[in-house]
Amino acid sequence: MILFRIALQTFGLALGQIWSNKVRSLLTTLGVIIGVASVVAVIAALQGLKTTVLDEFEKLGANRVYIDGQLPRSMWATGSWRDVQLKLHEIETIRERCPSITSITPELWRSYPTEYGDRKLDSVPTVGIWPTWHDIVGRQIIQGRPFIPIDESDRRFVCIINDKAIEELDLPREPVGEYLRIAGKRFLIVGVVETVTLNLFGGGDSSAEVFVPFGTAQVLAPRAWISHAWGSLSSPEHVDDAKAEIAFVLRKMRELTAEDEDTFQIEVIQQFIDQFNAMAKGITAGASGIVGISLLVGGIGIMNIMLVSVSERTREIGLRKAIGARPGVILVQFLVESVTLCLAGGAIGLAAGQGLISLIRSIPESPLKDASVPAWAVILAVGFSASTGVIFGMFPAIKAARLDPIEALRHD
Amino acid sequence: MTIHIRQLTKTYKLGVERVHALAGVDLDITQNEFVAIMGASGSGKSTLMHILGCLDRPTTGSYDLNNKPMHKMGSAGLARVRNEEIGFIFQSFELLNRASALKNVMLPMIYSRKHWLTARSRAKRALERVNLADRIGHKPNQLSGGQRQRVAIARALVNEPSILLADEPTGNLDSTTTNEIIDLFKQLHDEGQTIVIVTHEEEVASHAQRIVRLRDGIVESDHPTAEDPIHRRWLAGAAAAAQEAADNTEPRPSQGHDTPATGASA
Ligand SMILES: Nc1ncnc2c1ncn2[C@@H]1O[C@H](COP(=O)(O)OP(=O)(O)O)[C@@H](O)[C@H]1O
Ligand SMILES: [Mg+2]
Numbered sequence: 001m002i003l004f005r006i007a008l009q010t011f012g013l014a015l016g017q018i019w020s021n022k023v024r025s026l027l028t029t030l031g032v033i034i035g036v037a038s039v040v041a042v043i044a045a046l047q048g049l050k051t052t053v054l055d056e057f058e059k060l061g062a063n064r065v066y067i068d069g070q071l072p073r074s075m076w077a078t079g080s081w082r083d084v085q086l087k088l089h090e091i092e093t094i095r096e097r098c099p100s101i102t103s104i105t106p107e108l109w110r111s112y113p114t115e116y117g118d119r120k121l122d123s124v125p126t127v128g129i130w131p132t133w134h135d136i137v138g139r140q141i142i143q144g145r146p147f148i149p150i151d152e153s154d155r156r157f158v159c160i161i162n163d164k165a166i167e168e169l170d171l172p173r174e175p176v177g178e179y180l181r182i183a184g185k186r187f188l189i190v191g192v193v194e195t196v197t198l199n200l201f202g203g204g205d206s207s208a209e210v211f212v213p214f215g216t217a218q219v220l221a222p223r224a225w226i227s228h229a230w231g232s233l234s235s236p237e238h239v240d241d242a243k244a245e246i247a248f249v250l251r252k253m254r255e256l257t258a259e260d261e262d263t264f265q266i267e268v269i270q271q272f273i274d275q276f277n278a279m280a281k282g283i284t285a286g287a288s289g290i291v292g293i294s295l296l297v298g299g300i301g302i303m304n305i306m307l308v309s310v311s312e313r314t315r316e317i318g319l320r321k322a323i324g325a326r327p328g329v330i331l332v333q334f335l336v337e338s339v340t341l342c343l344a345g346g347a348i349g350l351a352a353g354q355g356l357i358s359l360i361r362s363i364p365e366s367p368l369k370d371a372s373v374p375a376w377a378v379i380l381a382v383g384f385s386a387s388t389g390v391i392f393g394m395f396p397a398i399k400a401a402r403l404d405p406i407e408a409l410r411h412d
Numbered sequence: 413m414t415i416h417i418r419q420l421t422k423t424y425k426l427g428v429e430r431v432h433a434l435a436g437v438d439l440d441i442t443q444n445e446f447v448a449i450m451g452a453s454g455s456g457k458s459t460l461m462h463i464l465g466c467l468d469r470p471t472t473g474s475y476d477l478n479n480k481p482m483h484k485m486g487s488a489g490l491a492r493v494r495n496e497e498i499g500f501i502f503q504s505f506e507l508l509n510r511a512s513a514l515k516n517v518m519l520p521m522i523y524s525r526k527h528w529l530t531a532r533s534r535a536k537r538a539l540e541r542v543n544l545a546d547r548i549g550h551k552p553n554q555l556s557g558g559q560r561q562r563v564a565i566a567r568a569l570v571n572e573p574s575i576l577l578a579d580e581p582t583g584n585l586d587s588t589t590t591n592e593i594i595d596l597f598k599q600l601h602d603e604g605q606t607i608v609i610v611t612h613e614e615e616v617a618s619h620a621q622r623i624v625r626l627r628d629g630i631v632e633s634d635h636p637t638a639e640d641p642i643h644r645r646w647l648a649g650a651a652a653a654a655q656e657a658a659d660n661t662e663p664r665p666s667q668g669h670d671t672p673a674t675g676a677s678a
Contacts, residue, residue: 002525009522319506322467323520323567324495326488405467409506 029345031298036349048371128217144191318408338393346385499568
């Protein structure tokens, strides 16, 4: 009870002293300030980066599998990348044989000169896809319709454009029913698909895109290679099954022996997320190390100033004891002082970290625009600085508590 | 009996050497006594005062304060006794320079179980008792030496101690201020306060009821002031000096600081 009251009173006194010795207090707590500011800034930045990155991955779809041919390192001298590109029948086999893959689509990328009326663009990426693409990729049709099986089976000259293409080709606002001339052929616009901007990869610039049925794309370029394929998982838990199934099918079709490496890659978005999370953990651990060191340095600073304070105030301590302060009371008084000092440093550090974050956030197009200090980081910072105060204030406080009043009153 | 001391010793070890600061002291002090403790430097006065004030423990012997054995108490218990039963006044005041007179006087009540709620009003009253009601907000460096010592006395009085202990309270003061402080002690004594004061000035001791003389850690003599032989001799000398001063044709304004005569005749 008496200890609590004295702790409270000391807290007020300590605040007053910190305020009247602003420069000294600031210098003393610099370590704590830097420590707390950096932990807060790093946590907030990571948090922001995470939001951005996860958003991006979300746009790509967490349930999606990316399949592509890949020349293993050991074959760089002997093989050609052409040999390992996905073939249409491989994709069809995966569709038939892999129960964990619910649907699949090839993507055939090519660029063609594209015209609408007088408007002509020299090179517009044109992607050949199956109707299943819509479900797998999940990009919304904002006008018209998606591709349907008959577009594919009849290899119709129809196309879906993104809304960016409307601008770039000076199309009417509702372009469905208009005709585009792609590689010299007339294509009926049947739908408009939303533009998805991936800020993190490939910058904010999105441009016109044209989608055509896969079969039609093959008619335009009979010898073109399939760029890659997208599959969708029946459920995120089936990631490993799906990868095993695809690998089995492809290895068998490509007649790879047990010693041969894969000549393809299978990537799941979830893996990118996991990789990112692992990286974020690494950064956090590294930052924690730095923070730990700066808190240690800060703590030593606190201990030093508290020892100075004990020595400067030896007579005062003697007097306080002479008029009836118990050793425990003196201990609490000095502990509260060092904790208050550290908390003040922590508060300044929090503010500095917050300021740093607002600065970073104000950078336009920053991937950290969502950075913010989470509540648990504030609690962490406060907890850290308070414990620094307790740990490094303990020795000076014990020293003060143990002073003999008569000796202390003789001190000068 | 307020203070009851038997065969009290205090031995300091300095390496292999032993210093017997107190070598068997018997002393009784009753309520509302005003006792002066005298003796040469190093005779053990301060050591005795520290034990009386519960700042230190005797090596052997017993010390009962208000019938409670102090020599058996732990440090927390002694701290409490210091807070509630004892008012200690130091030669060098020991005020906190950054705190006002009022805050200095309030200090003991921070550590008190009883009085902290009424600390401010009690401190004001204590300052009134030492005639410093008009200096409440002054910091020590804005006060004269005598005023500082009066703040310290107010601080010693604020918890209404059963004994007031003062170790050479006028040692740092000039003679005018010394008289001021002595008058205050007399006033407090008249109000019923038990007072023990260490001094090497016969002038100061003359106001006490009783003089205890220490020598090499033992009580050499213990007499009522009027019967103390050394004090009587000093009184005779002082009277002679006063006579001499009166015989001088040009009396000076009485600010002499080297002879006790001025004070004694005042
Ligand atoms: N802490 C100590 N350690 C060693 N010797 C001490 C200590 N305190 C006092 N003494 C010795 O004890 C004796 C009495 O000291 P003290 O009580 O201060 O005398 P006084 O106050 O009468 O001048 C002196 O010889 C002094 O040197
Ligand atoms: Mg002394």
